[in-house]
Each structure stands twice: as structure tokens, then as C-alpha cells.
Amino acid sequence: MQDQLKLDNFICFAVYTASHALNRVYKPLLDALGLTYPQYLAMVALWEQDGQTVGGLGEKLFLESSTLTPLLKRLESAGYIRRERSSEDERVVVIRLSDEGKRLKEKAIGVPGCIVEASGRDAADLTRLQAEIVALREALNKSVA
Amino acid sequence: MQDQLKLDNFICFAVYTASHALNRVYKPLLDALGLTYPQYLAMVALWEQDGQTVGGLGEKLFLESSTLTPLLKRLESAGYIRRERSSEDERVVVIRLSDEGKRLKEKAIGVPGCIVEASGRDAADLTRLQAEIVALREALNKSVA
DNA sequence: CGAACTTATATCGCGCGATAAATAATCGCA
DNA sequence: TGCGATTATTTATCGCGCGATATAAGTTCG
Structure with missing residues (x-):
């Protein structure tokens, strides 16, 4: 049969389930780091380049500030990052790795x-x-x- | 630089963001159907084969019953499916498309x-x-x- | 100067998805 | 008969993701 509405023919289904599968592989590894999957990606982005703005991170990760702000607050209260307003432009919040956040990179390597x-x-x-x-x-x- | 911890080199990041990108394309289309993305996938699975069990669906969709049960309840209260206990094996819940659920297929084609x-x-x-x-x-x- | 516009982030509200753990009901088999 | 296995539900918890809106800071231009 050549049904257009067949699950196995859906690229979206492949991506969706592959994403889940990845998540399940990552889960135990990230649990050991105290990170969720999106948090991990944010940390990777910061390890790659420290001192990014919320907006810059959002652009890289394809996330809105309404998603990122609470996520970053959780990372902050976990002690991995600090959130500081830029002195040049007070609208901007710059994200900086804490020492603990930097050390985490070694555990994540x-x-x-x-x-x-x-x-x-x-x-x-x-x-x-x-x-x-x-x-x-x-x-x-x-x-x- | 050949940094192992570089976001753009992560297959997981590619899959994660591709999944979001797909979601954004689907969103307006699925809104018109009154479905979320995972609900849509469940409906596709049912259009493909009506009368599947919760466990069977979960196996196809790679979802636990504890994820699926509330999702299916929402589909039920939306009027797209019915949930019936099997008479042969009373542990099993069989999911059947309602008439409205069947009609939805035409809109989703x-x-x-x-x-x-x-x-x-x-x-x-x-x-x-x-x-x-x-x-x-x-x-x-x-x-x- | 200052009103109007733009930009950056935060806040709020919402619903959903995902998981773990506990429970319940039923089945099947020794 | 009784007990382990199976199937699904329930409960609780957490975080994600988004849209809409608010706030505050910068910018532009008459």
C-alpha cells in the first residue's frame, strides 16, 4: 500500500522518535551532571563561548526568551552560571559560567x-x-x- | 578548532533543533485539526490501524502507557476516539476511532x-x-x- | 528636549509531555 | 489455588515551549 498517512513514511515521526531515543541515551549521562537535555545544550553553547547574551543564546539554540529565561534561572540556582546585566546596555543580560560551570565541562567531556x-x-x-x-x-x- | 564539545558538531543538537523546526511547520496545520504533535502521531497510527491497544500504540510510538493514557484521554474528550476495555482480556484497553476521528483523516490528508x-x-x-x-x-x- | 518607536529581556499563563512509583485489575500457569 | 507477570491507570513532579504582554532601556527624529 502507498498510503500517504502511514506512520513509517513520516520524516517527522523519524525525527521525533530519534530525538526521544537520543534523550534516553543521554538521560543517565546528564543525570550524573545534574542537567536536562536542553540545559546541557545551553551549557555546551556556553563552554563554546562564554559571556553570551540571552538573545544570542536563543538565536543559537532556536529558543525564545520565554523558554530560555526560566531555563537559565535553573542553571543559575544550580550554581553553573551567573546572569549579569551588561553595563553598556542595561537591557542586555550576559550569561557567564561560574567556576563550577567551567569545571562541569571536564565531567562532560x-x-x-x-x-x-x-x-x-x-x-x-x-x-x-x-x-x-x-x-x-x-x-x-x-x-x- | 576541533573541539569535541562544539554545538554544531552534535548530532543530538541537529535532531533536537530539526524536531523543533518540524513542530513549527506543523503547528498551524495541526491547530486547524485541534491536535498536538504527539496526538497527531497517535491519530496517524490509528488511521493506519484502528482498534489498537494502549500497549500496542506505545510500542509503535515509543511511548510509555503513563504518557499515552492522558494523551488518549484528551483525544477522547476531543471526541476523536473511544477507549474500551477488551472483553477477551480485561486488562487491555482498545482504542477505536469515532466517526469524527475517522472524518478527521480527510482533513489531515x-x-x-x-x-x-x-x-x-x-x-x-x-x-x-x-x-x-x-x-x-x-x-x-x-x-x- | 521629548514623544514615538524599537529592542532586549522578563513575566504570566497555559498545556503538554515525560518519567517514576504506587496501585489495581486481570491473566495464566504451576 | 495461589502467585508472579502483564496491562493500564493514577498520582505527583518537573521542565519545556510558546504566545501574549509588560517593563525598561536605548534610539530616532521632529
């Missing part, structure tokens, strides 16, 4: 390797697939904007 | 096409990518189990 291993693929193959998925995301984002 | 269009790819290309993502999901699920 092994996580990506675990994922690669769980995927059963080599890094190059994953990189290729990742690029394809990013291309899909970009096309979809363009169509909405 | 155009949705996948919109997504293909938004992706800017042809169907064959999407199918190939979809298969790759499914393969990733299967590998990840295997590693957890």
Missing part, C-alpha cells in the same frame, strides 16, 4: 563519545548525517520565516 | 504534502533521509535496551 558509540557508527558517518539533518532544519526554518 | 513542500526536497530524497534517521534511532534504542 566524555559524553559525546558515548553517543557516538551508542549510535554504532563512525564519527565521519555521523557528521555526514548530521549535516543532512541541519540542511533539513534550515529549509524548514526558512519556510516558516 | 494534505498535511504530509505541506511538510514535503516546506522541506524543499523531493519525496524520494526525504524517504532516503528518513530511513537513515530511523537507522540511527534503531541503533540508539538497541544500545539502551
Whole structure:
């Protein structure tokens, strides 16, 4: 049968369930760090570049301030970051890693390797697939904007 | 730099953001149907095969019954499905489409096409990518189990 | 100068999704 | 018969994600 409305033919279903599957692999690793999945991504973004603004982070992570602000507050109360208003522009809030937040990077350094291993693929193959998925995301984002 | 902890190198980040991007494309289409994204997937599974059990649906959708039960209750109170205990095995709850639920399929028939269009790819290309993502999901699920 | 506009973030409200743990009902088998 | 296994529900908790709106700070321009 060539039913258009067949679950297994849905790219959205593939992405949705792959996201869940990733989440389940990450869960125990991130529990050990005291982070949720989106929090982890925010921390990765900050490890990559400290001192980003809320807006800048949101742009990178594709999240609104209404999602990010409470998430960042949780990271702050966990002691991993500080939120400081910029002195040049008082509208802007700059996010800085605390010492503990910086130390957490060392504990997190092994996580990506675990994922690669769980995927059963080599890094190059994953990189290729990742690029394809990013291309899909970009096309979809363009169509909405 | 070849930093392992770089956001753009994360397959998880690609999947996570692609999932959001898909959600944003779907949102207006599903709003018109009165469905959320996971509810839509459950309905697709039921259009594909009516009369599935909660457990069976959960297996297909990779969701626990504790996630599915409230979701299905919402679909029931929306009038799209009925939940009936099986007479053969009274532990089992069978989900059946209501007439309205069946009619909804006609309204939903155009949705996948919109997504293909938004992706800017042809169907064959999407199918190939979809298969790759499914393969990733299967590998990840295997590693957890 | 100051009114009007823009930008950056925060707040509020909402619903949902996801999980864990406890409970209940039923089934099937030794 | 009785007990472990199965199936689903319940309860409680937590966080995510968004839209709408508010607040406050900066900017522009008459």
C-alpha cells in the first residue's frame, strides 16, 4: 500500500522518535551532571563561548526568551552560571559560567563519545548525517520565516 | 578548532533543533485539526490501524502507557476516539476511532504534502533521509535496551 | 528636549509531555 | 489455588515551549 498517512513514511515521526531515543541515551549521562537535555545544550553553547547574551543564546539554540529565561534561572540556582546585566546596555543580560560551570565541562567531556558509540557508527558517518539533518532544519526554518 | 564539545558538531543538537523546526511547520496545520504533535502521531497510527491497544500504540510510538493514557484521554474528550476495555482480556484497553476521528483523516490528508513542500526536497530524497534517521534511532534504542 | 518607536529581556499563563512509583485489575500457569 | 507477570491507570513532579504582554532601556527624529 502507498498510503500517504502511514506512520513509517513520516520524516517527522523519524525525527521525533530519534530525538526521544537520543534523550534516553543521554538521560543517565546528564543525570550524573545534574542537567536536562536542553540545559546541557545551553551549557555546551556556553563552554563554546562564554559571556553570551540571552538573545544570542536563543538565536543559537532556536529558543525564545520565554523558554530560555526560566531555563537559565535553573542553571543559575544550580550554581553553573551567573546572569549579569551588561553595563553598556542595561537591557542586555550576559550569561557567564561560574567556576563550577567551567569545571562541569571536564565531567562532560566524555559524553559525546558515548553517543557516538551508542549510535554504532563512525564519527565521519555521523557528521555526514548530521549535516543532512541541519540542511533539513534550515529549509524548514526558512519556510516558516 | 576541533573541539569535541562544539554545538554544531552534535548530532543530538541537529535532531533536537530539526524536531523543533518540524513542530513549527506543523503547528498551524495541526491547530486547524485541534491536535498536538504527539496526538497527531497517535491519530496517524490509528488511521493506519484502528482498534489498537494502549500497549500496542506505545510500542509503535515509543511511548510509555503513563504518557499515552492522558494523551488518549484528551483525544477522547476531543471526541476523536473511544477507549474500551477488551472483553477477551480485561486488562487491555482498545482504542477505536469515532466517526469524527475517522472524518478527521480527510482533513489531515494534505498535511504530509505541506511538510514535503516546506522541506524543499523531493519525496524520494526525504524517504532516503528518513530511513537513515530511523537507522540511527534503531541503533540508539538497541544500545539502551 | 521629548514623544514615538524599537529592542532586549522578563513575566504570566497555559498545556503538554515525560518519567517514576504506587496501585489495581486481570491473566495464566504451576 | 495461589502467585508472579502483564496491562493500564493514577498520582505527583518537573521542565519545556510558546504566545501574549509588560517593563525598561536605548534610539530616532521632529
